[in-house]
Amino acid sequence: MSSPAAAAAPAGSPPQRSPLRAHWQRLAAREQTLVLLAAAVIGLALLWWLLLAPALHTLKTSAARHAAVDAQLRQMQQWQAEAQQLQDAPRTPALDAPAQLQRSVQQLPGGSARVVIAGDQATVTLQAVPAEALAQWLAQLRTSAHAVPQQAHLKRSPASAAPTWDGTLVLTLPPD
Structure with missing residues (x-):
C-alpha cells in the first residue's frame, strides 16, 4: 500500500x-x-x-x-x-586499670589532679598540668591502662607563663 x-x-x-x-x-x-x-x-x-x-x-x-x-x-x-x-601490647587485667589510673594521676606534675571512677568511666579533673606532661600521660595511660579519652574540656591556665591546662577528661576504661 x-x-x-x-x-x-x-x-x-x-x-x-x-x-x-x-x-x-x-x-x-x-x-x-x-x-x-x-x-x-x-x-x-x-x-x-x-x-x-x-x-x-x-x-x-x-x-x-x-x-x-x-x-x-x-x-x-x-x-x-x-x-x-x-x-x-600485653593486656592489663580490668581490675588493675582503675588502680593504674589512680597511680598515674598521682604522678602528674603541676597543681593537682583528681580522679573519680564510676563503672567503666573515669573523670579526671586537672589543674595547672603542663601541656607536655599531659600529652605523655595520655599516651602512657592508653598503653598501660587501656583507657581511651571520650571527652575533654580543657582550657589553658591563665596564671602560668608555660602552657598548662585546667579542666576535665572523661576516660573509658576497658571492660571487665
Whole structure:
C-alpha cells in the first residue's frame, strides 16, 4: 500500500524536497561556506566544552588529589600501626586499670589532679598540668591502662607563663 503523498505525486516526477534542503540550495556558495564554517565552529566549541575541557581539568587537578589521597593513606597506615601496637601490647587485667589510673594521676606534675571512677568511666579533673606532661600521660595511660579519652574540656591556665591546662577528661576504661 502506498502513502497518500506518494499517490498524489505523478508517476515519473522527482520526490519532493524538504524545505530546509530547498533553502540550502537557494543559498549562494559563499553563504553555504559561511554556514558550514559557523557549524564547524559550534561543533568544535561543543567538542571542547563537553569532551576536552573536563578531561584537561581532571588531568590538572589529579596531582593535588593524588597528594591528598597519599596523605590520607599515610595517616591511615599510621593509625593501623598504632592500633596494631595497642593490640600487641600485653593486656592489663580490668581490675588493675582503675588502680593504674589512680597511680598515674598521682604522678602528674603541676597543681593537682583528681580522679573519680564510676563503672567503666573515669573523670579526671586537672589543674595547672603542663601541656607536655599531659600529652605523655595520655599516651602512657592508653598503653598501660587501656583507657581511651571520650571527652575533654580543657582550657589553658591563665596564671602560668608555660602552657598548662585546667579542666576535665572523661576516660573509658576497658571492660571487665
